[in-house]
Each structure stands twice: as structure tokens, then as C-alpha cells.
Amino acid sequence: MKVSELLDKVNTVFNGEAIKIGEITVEGTVIKENGYYKLVDTDNKEKSITINYSKPLKDGIVIKARGMVEMSIHRKTNGYYPRLMVTSIKALTEEPIIDQTFMDELNDKLRNFVPRLLSTIIKDQMKCLLIHGKNAQTHQDFLINLKTEFPEYSQYADITTIETSLADSSLEQVIRENANSYDAIFLVRGGGDSQELERIGGVKSAIAILDANVPFYIALGHSQDRNLSVLEKVADGIYHTPTALGIHFGKVLKDYHEKKILEQINKELSD
Numbered sequence: 001m002k003v004s005e006l007l008d009k010v011n012t013v014f015n016g017e018a019i020k021i022g023e024i025t026v027e028g029t030v031i032k033e034n035g036y037y038k039l040v041d042t043d044n045k046e047k048s049i050t051i052n053y054s055k056p057l058k059d060g061i062v063i064k065a066r067g068m069v070e071m072s073i074h075r076k077t078n079g080y081y082p083r084l085m086v087t088s089i090k091a092l093t094e095e096p097i098i099d100q101t102f103m104d105e106l107n108d109k110l111r112n113f114v115p116r117l118l119s120t121i122i123k124d125q126m127k128c129l130l131i132h133g134k135n136a137q138t139h140q141d142f143l144i145n146l147k148t149e150f151p152e153y154s155q156y157a158d159i160t161t162i163e164t165s166l167a168d169s170s171l172e173q174v175i176r177e178n179a180n181s182y183d184a185i186f187l188v189r190g191g192g193d194s195q196e197l198e199r200i201g202g203v204k205s206a207i208a209i210l211d212a213n214v215p216f217y218i219a220l221g222h223s224q225d226r227n228l229s230v231l232e233k234v235a236d237g238i239y240h241t242p243t244a245l246g247i248h249f250g251k252v253l254k255d256y257h258e259k260k261i262l263e264q265i266n267k268e269l270s271d
Helices: 003-014 100-110 138-149 168-181 194-198 203-212 230-234 242-270
Strands: 024-033 036-040 048-052 062-073 080-091 126-133 157-164 184-188 216-219 237-239
Touching (some): 003 080, 100 203, 100 230, 157 168, 168 203, 184 242, 237 242
Parallel strands (some): 048 080, 126 157, 184 216, 216 237
Antiparallel strands (some): 062 080
């Protein structure tokens, strides 16, 4: 299928006609525009669709990309924009598919990466960023279990939530725009199969985390497999579910609280 043919199908579906778009294969040329990857029709350069893939692609390669179409609505214009969530790629030329520059940069930065325990970064009034996927309530699992474990958590942790696409380019943008304002970042995502978890984040968002130098903890789903997402390489802590991460954070805050009380009692006894 060409990009122009896909766009025709998308318009037909959006206008209410009974055509279902399942997993599809689209052929086109990869271009990078304003930080996003697009697939351009080889016969009609004006026809393009944004694509999301877990690894950085080389500009100008001709590929066949397989994946699912996702629709996003622009809040200001109310316009709709299709994106192809790519699961696999096949090159139609002998050129490399992956832009090795980003991979080399990530590997260089990982050589100096040392994970930090939550217990070593806790302080009074710490600011935390909680990132979750669009149209998902997984952040509530984190917050509910944090509050259950330690109801007074808010006196130590001020938590801001951000909803965003968990695709690499979108997540990178959120991290770079916000990371420097927070003491720790939590990323949560609900259950999914291995292929879905592999598409969370990517090389660019992993580099953004390392550049920010902010403690980063993730709970990406129920899978017991590891190393599905590149983000696991840069995480200070990895949890199977948002519930587990919320409980752990609550325990750490509770221990910190009890330690402060004990220190205050000892100080009063010594005075």
C-alpha cells in the first residue's frame, strides 16, 4: 500500500464509512521534519504520514513499514492527524535503516551511568513528575497505592502528572521540556504484550533522561520480560506495574518520615 492509498482509507474511516483499518504495510521514503519522522509517498511527495518507531531511522531510506494507524486530535485546530505506529520495518534498498549516530551517543552516555536508589534522593518537599500514556488511568494506580501505603505522602512529595504519547519523539519532548523542574521522574504504563512494550520510548527519550540527570523510575506493564524498552537501560528502578512502584515509593517516604520523627525524639531527649 502507498502512503496516498493509506490516507484515502483514513479519510474514509474518519468520515464514518464502514471500513476498518487493521495492521497494514505501507511503502514510502523516510524523512525527518521538525523532529518527527514521516513516511512520504514515492510517487506523490505531498502525501505523507507521521510514523513512530522505537529506534532512530536514517533519513532518505525507502522502506516498507508495518503497523497500526492511530489518530490524534490537535487541541487548538481540532484537526485530526493520523500516525503509523510501526511494529516492523523492511528496507527496500541496501542502506542501513537505523541512524547509528543516536545509538553511539546513547552507548557513550551509558558508560558513566550509575543508578540511584529512591531512598538516597528523598528530601522534604521534593517535586516529582508522573508521566503516563494518553487516555490511560495507570497513574491513578500509582497514586492510590502510594496514598494507601503512606497517607501523609504529600507533605514530602509534590506530584505533577503529564499525559502524553509514549512514542519516542513525543516522550523526548516532554522530558526535555520538564525534567529540570523536578527532583524525580516516574513513567507508568498499563499491561501489554512484548511488542507493545518495546515501542515505549526509544533512543532519543533515553538520551534525554541521561542529559537531564534526574532520577528516573519506570513501571511499563505486567510483562515479566526485561530489556523490552530502551528506557530500561537508563532507569534507576524498574517495576512490573504502576501499583508496585506506588507501593515502593510510599514505603520509602514512610521510612523517611519515621526516621525524621526518631531523629526529632532523640534531639529532644538530648536537650
